[in-house]
Amino acid sequence: xxxxxxxxxxxxxxxxxxxxxxxxxxxxxxxxxxxEVDTIKRTGQLASKxxxxxxxxxxxxxxxxxxxxNCEVVLVGIPSSFVRDVCMEVKDCISKDTIIxxxxxxFEEGSYKRMSEVVGECFPKNKIVVLTGxxxxxxxxxxxxxxxxxxxxxGNSALKVQKLLSSGNFRIYVNDDVIGCEVGxxxxxxxxxxxxVCDGLELxxxxxAALMTRGISEISRLGIAMGxxxxxxxxxxxxxxxxxxCTSMHSRNRxxxxxxxxxxxxxxxxxxxxxxxxxxxxxxxxxxxxxxxxEMPITEQLYNVLYKGSPASGTISNLMTRPVSKEKHxxxxxxxxxxx
Ligand SMILES: NC(=O)c1ccc[n+]([C@@H]2O[C@H](COP(=O)([O-])OP(=O)(O)OC[C@H]3O[C@@H](n4cnc5c(N)ncnc54)[C@H](O)[C@@H]3O)[C@@H](O)[C@H]2O)c1
Numbered sequence: 001x002x003x004x005x006x007x008x009x010x011x012x013x014x015x016x017x018x019x020x021x022x023x024x025x026x027x028x029x030x031x032x033x034x035x036e037v038d039t040i041k042r043t044g045q046l047a048s049k050x051x052x053x054x055x056x057x058x059x060x061x062x063x064x065x066x067x068x069x070n071c072e073v074v075l076v077g078i079p080s081s082f083v084r085d086v087c088m089e090v091k092d093c094i095s096k097d098t099i100i101x102x103x104x105x106x107f108e109e110g111s112y113k114r115m116s117e118v119v120g121e122c123f124p125k126n127k128i129v130v131l132t133g134x135x136x137x138x139x140x141x142x143x144x145x146x147x148x149x150x151x152x153x154x155g156n157s158a159l160k161v162q163k164l165l166s167s168g169n170f171r172i173y174v175n176d177d178v179i180g181c182e183v184g185x186x187x188x189x190x191x192x193x194x195x196x197v198c199d200g201l202e203l204x205x206x207x208x209a210a211l212m213t214r215g216i217s218e219i220s221r222l223g224i225a226m227g228x229x230x231x232x233x234x235x236x237x238x239x240x241x242x243x244x245x246c247t248s249m250h251s252r253n254r255x256x257x258x259x260x261x262x263x264x265x266x267x268x269x270x271x272x273x274x275x276x277x278x279x280x281x282x283x284x285x286x287x288x289x290x291x292x293x294x295e296m297p298i299t300e301q302l303y304n305v306l307y308k309g310s311p312a313s314g315t316i317s318n319l320m321t322r323p324v325s326k327e328k329h330x331x332x333x334x335x336x337x338x339x340x
Contacts, residue, residue: 001025002164005071007086009036009061011049011137012103013077017059018141023167028060028067030090037061053141065093073099073164075131079275080106080115087122096125099157103131105185106277107284114182127157130178132185133236134244140170147171149236151181173236180232183223187285188242189253189278191215194302195246196254197312200261207316211298212246218296222285225292253278266306282306297322
């Protein structure tokens with residue numbers, strides 16, 4: 001049994017809190033927001049984030065950051081835009097021996113840092129682990145069989161997290177490619193938004209399959225240019241997370257895309273849905289790709305829709321009428337950049 005702390009009483013934080021209690025751990029969930037904590041204490045649920053899911057009484061949900069003091073592991077379940085602020089807020093209460101597990105998907109705006117880099121800067125003496133993969137909170141909370149990966153520059157910490165958090169319905173694979181795992185988990189939100197746009201435009205399964213396949217291709221290209229291993233994108237944090245998010249109504253990115261495809265403005269769609277990390281990630285990824293000289297046609301089209309007012313209806317035709325070319329495996333791209 002371990003003491004496990006979770007930052008953020010949102011969908012994923014609570015789902016993993018339920019899972020950790022089932023695994024026999026002492027769990028505290030810290031939130032900055034008194035209303036979230038009060039709602040959970042009063043109703044035993046947080047219906048706005050995890051409708052119909054009961055939060056076990058053994059979970060200590062609190063706004064008191066001192067409860068994080070004796071945790072062996074702290075999971076960061078905060079949307080990527082707020083990870084740095086939250087980590088800085090609680091850092092004085094967390095021991096240097098605590099393993100910090102980053103759950104957030106995305107890059108820091110402006111610096112383009114991966115979330116484990118941001119977390120690592122906030123906790124420079126701690127070991128940092130990334131946990132990612134196809135894992136909708138709504139399903140993890142209902143104990144639906146789920147597989148994820150954990151990755152770390154410190155193999156022992158990844159193994160410890162694997163041991164503490166694995167169960168018969170939550171299977172964790174260790175992966176040593178931190179960059180690839182984080183890039184896959186972040187960029188799939190862009191393709192999910194685009195897949196939603198496709199659905200909103202009432203296009204067919206052929207189009208969706210094309211988008212997902214060409215999507216993983218451009219995710220891999222950017223990932224390789226950022227230092228990832230090509231094979232990671234064929235795994236749970238790559239194609240696995242892409243499949244779950246492009247096909248499920250649990251995905252807020254896909255739901256925002258559907259609204260945009262049906263004619264809602266991007267800003268209104270994001271306002272209606274709430275946390276839509278693919279929105280900012282599209283801008284970040286577009287800017288990174290421009291800096292690194294990596295071709296990302298889907299990301300570029302979505303960027304134009306989200307930030308430049310281009311009509312969603314024109315995007316597919318723009319993609320379909322690009323100069324025809326050969327289908328190349330991304331390993332060919334890898335050997336190309338290795339030679340450069
Ligand atoms: N929801 C999922 O299914 C899922 C699955 C895998 C990974 N993730 C990742 O986990 C992270 C959290 O996702 P989520 O769905 O739980 O998000 P969420 O929108 O439910 O928010 C999580 C919590 O973060 C806290 N928070 C939000 N804004 C804050 C702010 N400005 N300052 C301080 N605290 C703030 C709140 O307690 C909030 O409930 C995201 O990066 C997401 O990509 C989510």
